[in-house]
Amino acid sequence: MGNPGPIWAQMMQDAACRAGPGTVYEILGYVAAGQSALTYGTDLEGDWWWIQSPDGSRRCWISNLLVSFQSNLPEVPILTPEPTPRELPATATEAPPPPPAPTATFTLVPPPPGPTFTPTQAGTLEFPECGSPAPEICP
Numbered sequence: 001m002g003n004p005g006p007i008w009a010q011m012m013q014d015a016a017c018r019a020g021p022g023t024v025y026e027i028l029g030y031v032a033a034g035q036s037a038l039t040y041g042t043d044l045e046g047d048w049w050w051i052q053s054p055d056g057s058r059r060c061w062i063s064n065l066l067v068s069f070q071s072n073l074p075e076v077p078i079l080t081p082e083p084t085p086r087e088l089p090a091t092a093t094e095a096p097p098p099p100p101a102p103t104a105t106f107t108l109v110p111p112p113p114g115p116t117f118t119p120t121q122a123g124t125l126e127f128p129e130c131g132s133p134a135p136e137i138c139p
Contacts, residue, residue, distance in 0.1 A: 019046030
């Protein structure tokens, strides 16, 4: 089989150019709708294309849903991408110490001055501050 020559993919819409074949990979740049890019291969499923960015600055992956080709594609290399990035495991960190328990300070305060009373033999109360015996509380 002879060399089919370069394979050009045209962007049907603005496309993210990624570090690997999938949306979990970092976006390295963008390719504008209408631009063409040289294609070097595809992933095993044919869902992503390994391209040279139109400005020639990098190679990256573009989704098959965002490109079109001028003719039937010849056999293209199937590429094995970098492993899928994973979230870093959470590092075990020591929990912060609980806040100190609130402390209460009590200060004994004498009650405010008020009326005094003296019991009488008849069971009535006398309030000397009011000036006379009174059964009600002095205002």
